[in-house]
Structures are given as C-alpha cells and as structure tokens.
Amino acid sequence: MPVPAVRSLIAGNWKMNGLKAASSEFDAMLEGATELSSGIDLLVCPPATLIAAFADRLAAANEKGALAVAIGAQDCHANATGAHTGDISAEMLADAGARAIIVGHSERRADHGETDAIVRTKAQAAWRAGLVAIVCVGETQGERNAGHTLDVVAGQLAGSLPDGATAANLVVAYEPVWAIGTGMTPTAADVEEVHGFIRQTLTQRFNAEGDQMRLLYGGSVKPSNARELMSVPHVNGALVGGASLKASDFLAIAAGCP
Ligand SMILES: O=C[C@H](O)COP(=O)(O)O
16 A cells, blocks of 8 residues: 655643643743754644643744644533533634644543544534544554454544544544553554554545545654654654653654654
C-alpha cells in the first residue's frame, strides 16, 4: 500500500496536570517551536482551566511571528449547552481558544464508561463547534495477548468515527492501552501493522480523505524512542502524555519527527 505524504502533528496531552505556574513551560514550548521544521504542527492540550490563558500567550507569541502551534482540549460534552453540571461543551472550549479536542482517550473510556457511541457524539460535537476531533483507539494488554488487536481497533473505528470525517476535521490516535504511562512500547513492526490497518480502514470508508488523515501513535513516546516510532510508515506524529509536560522533552520529540 503506498504511504501518503502527510504533514506531521505532535500533540501533547497534559491530562490532569498543570497549574497556572506551568505557563512558563508553555512559553518555553512556544519559544522552541520557532526552531522546528516547518513541516510539523504542535498541539498542546492542557487541562481546561489553562486553555484561555495559554491561548492568550499563543496569540501574543504569534504577533512576533506566526507559529505552527495550537491549543487543544482533552474532552467535551456532546451537547452545546444545558443542565450538565461540571461538564464543558465543545463550543465553550472553542470560545476559550481550543482548536482541537481529544475524544475517546482510553482513560475516559475506562474512568467514565465512554462507549464508542458516546465517543462518536463527542467527535460530532467537536465538529459542530468547528474544531478538529482527535479520536483515540487502542487495545488492552489482554486483547493484544489474545491476538485481537486489529479486531478491537476495527470495532472502535467503526463505532467512534462519525460519517463526514475529512483529513481537515479528524485525527486518529492509536494508543495501545498497555503502553500508556508504562514505559513499554510496541515494536516498530507492530506499530506499522496497526497503522497500516487503520490507514486501509480509513481509506475504504472515507476514500481520498482517509488517505490524508493524520494518524498519531501514543504510548510512552519520549525523546529516546521518538525518531524510530515517528519514522514508521503511516505514523504522522505522536500523542504524547508524560513527556509533553516538559518543554525540552516535548520539543526533542518534535525534533525527532521526520
Ligand atoms: O494521550 C497520551 C497518551 O495517553 C500517552 O501517555 P504517555 O505518553 O504518558 O504514555
């Protein structure tokens, strides 16, 4: 299968980490972004409490020279408004300055019982607000051991991706659950198998758009393994957790991206 040329994206998911003091780390990311290859986009997804402040800092930095950096969110409610105490809508996140929303992360699927159907409505909510949906899929250790990885990923893709996905409004992140925060990563061959399968599935369903969608690998990406993982065919960047909290690590991962 031919490997399409797709612009790389390095996305940082800060998860439930970061107080206002972490703004200095974000500033360091903005400063370092000026030295990255022009073929790479950076996305920083801090906790929702920091999105507006980071968006202001990004706007100030952009006045000195446009940066290929955007702010994202980690989740949203499916509805635009309503009686949903404690929830945040995609429209609110867009209003705060987010340009993308991660949906269906395995931590949300596990901690909040999010099904593929719920994830699909959240992806639609992101689109309704004019944002990119970053949809996460990936197998557990037990599912991999049982040889079910591709079946699990196929089911998540079929159930979580709404019709109408394009290369501009959808990013897919493959995150093996067992690799998240553990220091373990699949082999390059295993990543290639799953990413090739995801590409084929997307192209079958979304035709030429599927060929251009960005496919991120996530799970224990760090500066020391980024170059190898990012050079796997059909890997168009990374969704980085722990290593995205430190500007020097996050930038080193981006620098390792071909
Ligand atoms: O969203 C990010 C992933 O869950 C990866 O996290 P990690 O880089 O800490 O393993």
